[in-house]
Amino acid sequence: MSVEPEVPIVQVEEVRENPVLYKIISSDNHVFTISEHAVKLSKTLWDLITNLGLTAENALDNPIPVENVNGKNMETIVQFCERHKYDEEEPEYTNYIREFVLPEWDRQLLSIDNEELFQLILATNYLDIQKLMDYCCRVIGDMAKDKTPEELRIIYGIPTDAEDDALERSASDSPGPSG
Amino acid sequence: MKLLKFPWLVLINILKCMDTVDLIKLSSTNRRLREKFTSKINPGGIHVDFYPTSASIKIGEFCISFDRHASAYAIPIGNQTIGPVTINAYCLFRNENKSWKTVVEDVHTPCLTLAQYCKTIFPKAELESFCFITEWSDEQYELEESTRQLLASWSQIFNKF
Numbered sequence: 001m002s003v004e005p006e007v008p009i010v011q012v013e014e015v016r017e018n019p020v021l022y023k024i025i026s027s028d029n030h031v032f033t034i035s036e037h038a039v040k041l042s043k044t045l046w047d048l049i050t051n052l053g054l055t056a057e058n059a060l061d062n063p064i065p066v067e068n069v070n071g072k073n074m075e076t077i078v079q080f081c082e083r084h085k086y087d088e089e090e091p092e093y094t095n096y097i098r099e100f101v102l103p104e105w106d107r108q109l110l111s112i113d114n115e116e117l118f119q120l121i122l123a124t125n126y127l128d129i130q131k132l133m134d135y136c137c138r139v140i141g142d143m144a145k146d147k148t149p150e151e152l153r154i155i156y157g158i159p160t161d162a163e164d165d166a167l168e169r170s171a172s173d174s175p176g177p178s179g
Numbered sequence: 180m181k182l183l184k185f186p187w188l189v190l191i192n193i194l195k196c197m198d199t200v201d202l203i204k205l206s207s208t209n210r211r212l213r214e215k216f217t218s219k220i221n222p223g224g225i226h227v228d229f230y231p232t233s234a235s236i237k238i239g240e241f242c243i244s245f246d247r248h249a250s251a252y253a254i255p256i257g258n259q260t261i262g263p264v265t266i267n268a269y270c271l272f273r274n275e276n277k278s279w280k281t282v283v284e285d286v287h288t289p290c291l292t293l294a295q296y297c298k299t300i301f302p303k304a305e306l307e308s309f310c311f312i313t314e315w316s317d318e319q320y321e322l323e324e325s326t327r328q329l330l331a332s333w334s335q336i337f338n339k340f
Contacts, residue, residue, distance in 0.1 A: 098195050099240070114180035125189050133192060140180075141196030144205060146276060149260065152201075153208045156182035161210045 020056040022049060023063035024078070030071030031063060038081035043128035066127070072116070073123040080109060080132050087131070102138045110139045183212065194220050199241035200276065203262050206300045217300055224307030227294050231312070234290035238297050238304060243279045244271075245286040253280050262296040264289045287326040295329070 019035035199222040206217040223239030235244040253269030266281035
């Protein structure tokens with residue numbers, strides 16, 4: 001006959017259903033609510049929360065303004081962070097080419113046009129969300145698959161060496177602030 | 180999208196997510212991209228194998244085999260320009276683009292040219308092995324003069340052989 005332990009067992013799901021929530025305001029004044037586990041994926045936001053001394057009690061009364069990220073990008077970022085908040089930490093990558101498969105849910109989330117993706121990456125870079133950065137970079141890297149150098153030049157908007165040289169010359173020829 | 184407008188670290192991150200073959204092609208598009216960005220990437224070690232009738236180069240996960248004989252199982256993927264070499268390429272495994280083969284008469288020169296190019300654009304990539312087999316069963320062979328010269332210049336640069 002086994003003796004049941006008297007220690008109360010807390011279900012992980014119960015804990016997950018009562019998270020500490022934070023409010024974020026985007027550059028265009030959209031307000032987003034994000035859980036503590038999710039916001040921790042952003043080093044910038046978590047540092048801000050720590051430095052502001054926000055706690056479970058006062059978090060919702062003190063929205064965090066993020067002036068470099070608009071509402072559209074913030075929405076994608078919050079969705080991503082909520083989706084991945086319980087993911088296990090990934091090992092450090094080596095210096096070599098990265099081998100990982102982009103999950104289908106994330107591929108769908110990042111199926112946006114190139115300009116939006118560019119802006120999302122800048123926002124992700126500012127908020128320092130490594131996993132989202134890796135996934136965005138994978139999407140951009142995958143655009144190169146099976147393309148010729150000329151096609152790559154078009155997809156990525158890469159100038160020719162001659163165009164680069166011309167730009168450099170015109171920049172050096174233009175008068176400086178005092179001229 | 181303007182790839183070169185990304186912050187340095189972000190662009191390096193993007194390049195690290197690319198397959199080696201795409202990275203080699205990309206590096207040929209722009210000098211600035213090559214000098215400031217792709218040169219900072221290490222796709223993995225370079226392995227070069229020379230046999231009497233074939234030669235292969237493997238860099239990172241990508242491998243090209245230059246062979247005098249065709250293979251029935253290879254899937255044609257058309258003309259491919261990879262760095263200084265343009266080949267009529269075959270893919271060795273369906274649904275992946277990491278093992279190519281091409282049928283050529285001079286198997287050694289393009290292989291060495293490509294190895295030299297890869298070492299130039301990826302200075303961080305180590306030449307991990309160079310296998311040079313001059314006898315194959317009872318068959319012996321001699322390198323062509325152009326390959327000898329290329330090999331000599333290469334050995335001076337890398338002091339490996």
